[in-house]
Amino acid sequence: DSGVTQTPKHLITATGQRVTLRCSPRSGDLSVYWYQQSLDQGLQFLIQYYNGEERAKGNILERFSAQQFPDLHSELNLSSLELGDSALYFCASGDRGGSVSDEQFFGPGTRLTVL
């Protein structure tokens, strides 16, 4: 158990809908990273928050948005969903020491299926 929690574990929805994925980082971690992993593919970095502020942006679509709340949990909002958005969405936390050696701890992921 990494200490990172993600809800829900599975989500099935229809095209055009909007969903919210939730992540709680490990106690003491200030950063939250979001990744998308499509079937049999690598991890695509979406966005990172550090102590409530957006710090880095990757290949995140305009239909997607995220935020980190004062209690450091984060939400990833996906709207106008398309079939191609079906993927495993990971949240990871880290940066407790602010060092390049700080690893990321991954949550169990949310598997999103868009029908």
Added chain:
Amino acid sequence: AQKITQTQPGMFVQEKEAVTLDCTYDTSDPSYGLFWYKQPSSGEMIFLIYQGSYDQQNATEGRYSLNFQKARKSANLVISASQLGDSAMYFCAMRESLYNFNKFYFGSGTKLNVKP
């Protein structure tokens, strides 16, 4: 250019044998960290091992070791005495200290199958 390259999409290894998974990286940052993660079929991402760019010795963690060749910009993962439970996807990742500190770059992964 790709930051992390894993050229082996899939590999087979016999149980109890050693296997090397390749990873090359691209950075001009003098300080960086290299990570390996394992993703079993259940989906979770498990941290395996870390190597810092200034580390003099190759990192080891149990049956995992990292063959770090800085001049070649390679950070290959070596798994000794493979076990059936080692069958999984393996991802190499890098973090730079100066440029893009807040990004982890992941490779496309190598799928390892351990044969009994």
